[in-house]
Amino acid sequence: MTNPCGTTKANIFEKEEVNGLTVYFGSGVNPVNSPAQFFVAWGSQVLAHGLIPTYNKDTQAEGHLWFVDEDEAEAKYRALVAAAGGSSSTNK
Numbered sequence: 161m162t163n164p165c166g167t168t169k170a171n172i173f174e175k176e177e178v179n180g181l182t183v184y185f186g187s188g189v190n191p192v193n194s195p196a197q198f199f200v201a202w203g204s205q206v207l208a209h210g211l212i213p214t215y216n217k218d219t220q221a222e223g224h225l226w227f228v229d230e231d232e233a234e235a236k237y238r239a240l241v242a243a244a245g246g247s248s249s250t251n252k
Contacts, residue, residue, distance in 0.1 A: 164211070166213055166214055166215065167211040167212060167213055167214060168188040168189050168190065168211065168212060168214050169188060169189070169210060169211060169212075170184070170186050170188050170199070170201075170207050170210055170211060170212040171186050171187045171188060172184055172185070172186040172207075173185050173186045173187065174186075174237065176241050176246055178241055178244035178245050178246035179244055179245050179246075181202055181203070181244050182202065182203070182204065182206075183200070183201070183202045183237060183240050183241050183244065183246075184199075184200065184201045184202070184206070184207060184237075185198075185199075185200055185233060185234060185237035186198070186199055186201075186212075187199070187230075188212055188214075190214050190226055194214075194226065195228050196226035196227055196228050197226075197227075197228070197230075198226070198227045198228075198229070198230050198232075198233035198234075199212060199224055199225060199226050199227065199233065200223075200224070200225050200227070200233055200236045200237045200240060201223065201224040201225075202222065202223055202224075202240060202244075203221055203222030203223065204222070205222070206222050206223070206224055212224055214226070
């Protein structure tokens with residue numbers, strides 16, 4: 161099976177569900193024209209079939225943001241979990 165255009169396989173490092181919102185932190189292979197490798201994603205269907213879109217989307221209900229820096233991505237993940245009312249503790 162090939163990936164549909166505009167998606168890549170998601171490698172999830174951490175995942176936490178807070179008040180019905182699932183937040184993910186992971187990595188993937190972004191398009192050649194982007195050095196971004198790490199992502200933060202949230203929403204119920206954002207990682208359909210283990211694939212994540214390779215573009216940024218930022219809405220309250222669903223989103224996926226790509227980062228070059230792993231520490232920056234992890235900080236965003238922890239901030240989203242905390243803002244949703246979670247503990248931002250590690251939950252793999």
